[in-house]
Amino acid sequence: MNGPKKDNKSPLRIPGKIEKKGINKNPLKIPGKIEKKGKIPPFWNNYRRELIAGAIAVLLAAIIIILTHSGGTVVNNNTTDVNNNTIQIPTKVYSAGGIYIEYPSSWNVTTDEVSGSTIQIVIQDPNSANNPNSTNLTAFTILKAQKDPSQTLEQQKDSFVQGLISSGANIAVVNTTNITINGINATEAIYSGNGPTYQKMELKLVYFEQNNMIYILAGLTKGVDLQSQSPYFDVILNSFRIQ
DSSP: OOOOOOOEEEEEEEOOOOOOSSOOOOOOOOOOOOOSSSSSOOOOHHHHHHHHHHHHHHHHHHHHHHHHHOOOOOOEEEEEETTTTTEEEEEEEEOOOTTEEEETHHHHEEEEEEEEEEEEEEEOHHHHHHHOSOOOOOEOOOOOOEEOOOOOOOHHHHHHHHHHHTTTTTEEEEEEEEEEEETTEEEEEEEEEOOTTSSEEEEEEEEEEEEEEEEEEEEEEEOHHHHHHHHHHHHHHHOOOEE
């Protein structure tokens, strides 16, 4: 199934050149140009707000393209399946932009964009990464960006979710829980509904702020049960560290 036609006037497009780290075959790349650091402009607050919104938009654009279509050191990571049985998932290490994670070694990093302290990552299971027209999708996304002082963390998280809804995803929150991730207080929200192509869609969203940065970590499934993918998502979440 073909994806939506690109709109050059899309509000999801961010001007800004992103420094790529080791990934040259990313089909989700959005070209652009980043402003160089220099004198702070008089409308810096508006500029920073647009930059943060743009960072979210770039990541959303990558996810939306995936939704509308039907390398590191290998280590071992123990986790549990839905029946609470211990399973071993070989993993690779990703370390860049001030974060460290481990992810399933069979998965592929399909978006890897770093610019200073801003980082945007999409990691997909091999089925959906290698088959863009697959009706099933499992993906994990990470966004780290400077906090916008004019918006709350909840508002910035809502911008992320609203981008998915605007793309045609019909999802709503079903549960919210306070959790800790590597000693940091965070919020976990579970969303459920249908994707733009009417398959079942579920989203596990973990978000928090630390040292004036916002972090959004999201496990997304389409046509796949979220609980069945929890062991893979937990590998990433349990290994997540700020460097």
